[in-house]
Amino acid sequence: MAEVETNMHEDLRRAFALLSGKWKLEIMWLLYERVYRFGELRKAIPGITQHMLTAQLRELEADGLVVRTVFAEVPPRVEYEITPKARALGPTMEALIAWWNEYGKSVPAKPGGRGRKATSR
């Protein structure tokens, strides 16, 4: 059969790239619950700048993870919401959190020094 030897690590990298960015996960985490306006996101994410918020949202939008809706009002209003595509990632993200809680915090594999020694064979 095909047995494409699927460059799975390629897919993995590309999928990973979509989520890479200091604030993307936090943004998506908020949007997971409800729709947010630009200013709301800014207030909800302490430490982020407009520059970064704009940039990250633009990337998320380009990747089809969030939808940006502009209301022709004055003053202007812009709302952001996540797409089904992003929502489908929920379980996987939770699995990653579960992994972290189980393995990430203990860090048992840390014997004496760096690198194990082995006496030849």
Added chain:
Amino acid sequence: MAEVETNMHEDLRRAFALLSGKWKLEIMWLLYERVYRFGELRKAIPGITQHMLTAQLRELEADGLVVRTVFAEVPPRVEYEITPKARALGPTMEALIAWWNEYGKSVPAKPGGRGRKATSR
């Protein structure tokens, strides 16, 4: 009540950080199958430099995702293998790949221009 409001996105970010690095996923993907020597990894990963391979392996080691074993031979031999911690990530990574294959390649949510328009309310 505890109800820690679990900074899940914090855990998520830290877990994510462990895997961030241009070559880490590819390295782990290889080590998933068997033990590799330094030179083998270099040949198996086209485009990587010794510098980067060393750096990424060191980080993976520090994070407890791979184990480095030095054999006191001449010429020197160093082997790398993944830890149970890293191996436990397998299913999650596969879930991410599955997500990518289902949602990542279509990218349907791309109507006319950037940002949807909405006529006031």
Added chain:
DNA sequence: CGGAATCCATAGTGATACTG
């Protein structure tokens, strides 16, 4: 209100040469 434009600091990545 929700940006864009500009300038700047840092970290990650990469090529090359040298070493135990």
Added chain:
DNA sequence: CAGTATCACTATGGATTCCG
């Protein structure tokens, strides 16, 4: 063989100012 050291480049993140 398996690194380390050095330098250069690029991407990312951030502060500030200005605009429709």
